Amino acid sequence: MKKKYLFGPIILALVLFSGVVLVPESWLANLVPADRLEESAISLEPTMFQGTYLQGEMLKSSTYVPIYGSSELSRWDPFHPSNYFETNEAAFTPYLVGKGGMTSIIHNLNFAMHADQLKNKKMVIIVSPQWFVKHGTDEQHFAPNYSSLQAYQLPFNKKVDEQVKRKLMQRLMTYDAVKNDTILYQLYDAYLNDEKVMFNIFSVPARAYISILKKKDMYFTILKDKPTNRHQSDEVKDKTWEELRAQADTYGEKRTQHSKFYIDDNVYKYRKDYIKRMEGKNKDHSYAESLEYEDFQLMLDILKESDAEPLFVIIPVNGAYYDYTGFPEKGRQDYYTRIKKQINDSGFTYADYSDHEYDPYFMRDTIHIGWKGWVYLDEDMQKFLE
Template sequence: MKKKYLFGPIILALVLFAGVVFVPVSWLAKLVPADRLEESAISLEPNMFQGTYLQSEMLKHSKYVPIYGSSELSRWDPFHPSNYFETNAAPFTPYLVGKGGMTSIIHDLNFATHAARLKNKQMVIIVSPQWFVKHGTDEQHFAPNYSSLQAYELPFNKEVDEQVKRKLMQRLMTYNAVKNDTILYQLYDAYLNDKKIKFNILSVPAKTYLSVLKKKDLYFTLLNDSTTNRHQSAEVKDKTWEELQTQADTYGEERTQQSEFYIDDKVYNHKKHSIKEMKGKNKGRSYAESPEYDDFQLMLDILKQSGAEPLFVIIPVNGAYYDYTGFPEKGRQDYYTRIKTQINDSGFTYADYSDYEYEPYFMRDTIHIGWKGWVYLDEDMQKFLE
């Protein structure tokens, strides 16, 4: 009798596992709550970034304007685009796609995955100078943001230019997260070296695993019932841009009493010791040379081929703080020049804030846009979308 009790749970588990694996994706999609897409617009949920379902649904709807970036998107305040446009009943809804450590290579893979849905899609892409460090995105920032689902889809993607796809695959293969995935790494290797028999053989387990990952994405979408705690503030309602700038100045001044660098007091007090240690430490540094420029070019190429309509946002550094650390002005200006040249050469539009390095309250801390910076971006977004 004990053996029957022992095998019963095992059999039940196998049955449930089979149900999870073999249930059709279309069935799962019908179970997604109607309000899940709207909720995800400000959730900043990693499962959404690394999945495909919610982003694909978002790109179908003209009301959603995706904002791609990194950690600045989580710096919430009344002037944040998601709050500003909701409070003022805009005809569109910003959809936030980004978290700390997400740089060009992560966005490249994401854009490649959704290339078929990007035609004529207006979007905003916030580019941070800190992405363009000498050795490019490291494993520590790549691994937590990388999407296995999107990586497994890439070899079977027919929407992306062949040469761009190959360059992207070669770049991904430099990271341990891909190297340590034997099937994926060997699949890429077979594709890049035109080993058709090997590729066809590996495609069988790869597509099986891809199917599991797609279902996993949908299960996370179904189970994600936690509400996002982002307080909506009406203090920015029905204000002129001049009034908002003045309001942002006051808002920022009240929150930067402890630091000479216009850094949020909470951030400064938390990192006061490390900030003091940074005096003169960045002499000789530069954002002029980085593998990130090649990663960024892949992004431009994918977006251009797919027919997307992006507004790039060139974020400045905190000039006062960068001077304090000894980071040369030339190493910053070379970055601004180079990134604008790349965007121009691709025929895209950008909002250039490189002259605002010393603008009080434009930056929230040492690297993140905030307060007055958001006001400038809100205005430029509205003009771009109109």
């Protein structure tokens, strides 16, 4: 009798699991709420970044303009593009794709996955100097952000240039999150070494796992996102760009009265001790040399081959704070020069804010654009999209 009780729940679990996996994706798509895409535009939920369904639907629509970036996208205020363009009833809606720790290599996987949907698609890509540390993004930032679904699909992806795909796979294999995934690592290894028999062997469990991950993506898509505190503010409605810049100055001034370096008071309050310890600590630092430049070039290559139309946004650093830490100006200027050359050489356009390092209220804190910086971006986005 005990064996019956033991096997009963196991059999039931297997039946339920099989049912979940075998449900056709088309059936699940019919269960997605009608407002789910609109809701996800500002949700900044990792399940959306690491999935494919919602982004695929977004790219199909002419209504949405994706903004790819990292942690700055969550720094919400009235001047944030999502609020500004909604308040002013623009013909398009920004769709935010990014969170802290997302750098070129994470976005590369995403762009490769959707390469066939990027033709003539206008988009905005915010590039942060902090991505360009010497060894590129580390495991701590890579592991929680990369998409297993997109990584597993990469070897089977015929939408991107073969050499670009191989370089991306080789780069991914340097991270423990991929190394420790035996099937994925062996799949990549067999592909890169042209071992067709081994690749076919590992393709069987890989494709089965892709099917499971796709269903997981669909189930998360059906669920509603957590409520956000990103509420619409109409104080930026029907203003000229000059009025908005003046308004942003006033807004920023009120929020930096008790801090140094024009840092948001709420940030400074919690980072004050850390900032004190950072005086003169970055004398030997530079953004001139980094593995990130290779990752960024792969991004440029994927977008160029896909005939995408990106506007790159070159974010400055907080000049006063960087001077305080001793970070050499040359190590910053070399970065600005190099990144602009890469973009130019690929035939793309950019909004260059590198001369705003010392502009009060352009940055919200030590590294994130905000307030007046958003106003400049709103203006450049509108010109670009018109």
